[in-house]
Amino acid sequence: MTDIVTHDTTRLALTAAGFVAYGLTCLVPWLRARRKRAGQAGAGTEGWIVAHASQTGNGAELAEQTAATLRLAGIGVRVCELSDLTQQVLQGTERILFVVSTYGEGDAPDAGAGFAGRLMTRRLALPHLHYAVLALGDRAYTQFCGFGRALDAWLREQGAQPLFDRIEVDRSSAQAIGQWRQQLSHLAGTSDAPDWSAPAFAPWRLAARRQLNAGSAGAPVYHVELVPVEGALPPWQSGDLVQVAAPGDPERPREYSIASVPADGRVHLLVRLHRHGDGSTGVASGWLCEQAKIGATVALRLRQHRRFRLEENAARPLVLVGNGSGIAGLRGHLRARIQAGQGRNWLLFGERNALHDLHYGQELHAWHEAGMLERLDLAFSRDQPERVYVQDVLRRQAPALAEWVRQGAAIYVCGSLDGMAGGVDAALRDIFGADQVEALAAQGRYRRDVY
């Protein structure tokens, strides 16, 4: 034992160096492990993500309210669109709450299509991920909450662990949303969740109504004007929607695109009268188009439709594509553009017959002649032996369209999902290639309000 007690300075130095080297050999892996642990903890304490995929904004609004509830409990939260989530984010985050709606036949809304195509077709290891799904849908569709269910199933297959069972919301059911809120409060350990109630319906007055397509082979289409019963006109932007609660079915409000801008002083809607097989009219459209008298009170509320607003596209050339009652949302944008003195607008519109179905035709032609609607291309499907649709015109105009897009144009599509929206999307993919179409969508330069 005494052997190591020495006064030989060289031996002492060597021994000390040995201890230091040994210490370092032990310390370095320990430091590395500590840094790694700290890194992992960092990913976890960075906070939660609330990811939404929403077409007309219900889901986006609920995602914001979800985040507000968590923040109130002191939890750091980031809100993003589902398609902004990458593999790295999924693998580096411990808690994600998904708020997703369903479109088409059980499909993802546009804001989730990228995620579905890019990630849900693959296998990823996500055992560290704890998640919950709020699925929005409508039981009237066969694939009720189809996309929310598919997302939940995929996450489970990747080993992710649900914080609680998926909650399915039928047509904005307050009960199901209440259940989600309760689960959040439980997770966040708070009982003072902020009020989630949507803005109340306000009384508006039916100020004017006229049929736009008298003599049409199709169902009657009405132009409807509304003003608030009391107070000033609330603000909105072109692209936004209204919800109308008809007296016959106040629990299931109907959504319509706003066809005017605040400078018009009124909310304009374009409503197609629905007729069922037995001859009866649709509850909401029958009431708005026929039963309600001029001066009647209409329960209405405005809804922001962020995905279809002009926003940063206000300065770009605009290609507007639509059919039928889809002209409503496009007219809102045209009125906003003309008010702003921006004339680089191209409208491609399709209906059945030129004689009866060019809604707002006089106005459109006047804008065209005044140079505020640079191009106006019309497709009347039944005016010639072969059927011609707006997507056919789009294909025929491919070189001009490519030039507009090269000049920075954004493309807005409004109207029916069946036939038109799919046909237009296929035409765009043929003209530009799928990658460019997806890039345009990712830049917010390809936006759709389709139903």
Ligand SMILES: Cc1cc2nc3c(=O)[nH]c(=O)nc-3n(C[C@H](O)[C@H](O)[C@H](O)COP(=O)(O)O)c2cc1C
């Ligand atoms: C054209 C269209 C197709 C739809 N398809 C479905 C569907 O297949 N399954 C479903 O549950 N809901 C479907 N819905 C209902 C929406 O998911 C529901 O209205 C939801 O609340 C919309 O939320 P969002 O505003 O966040 O997109 C569809 C709605 C529209 C307009």
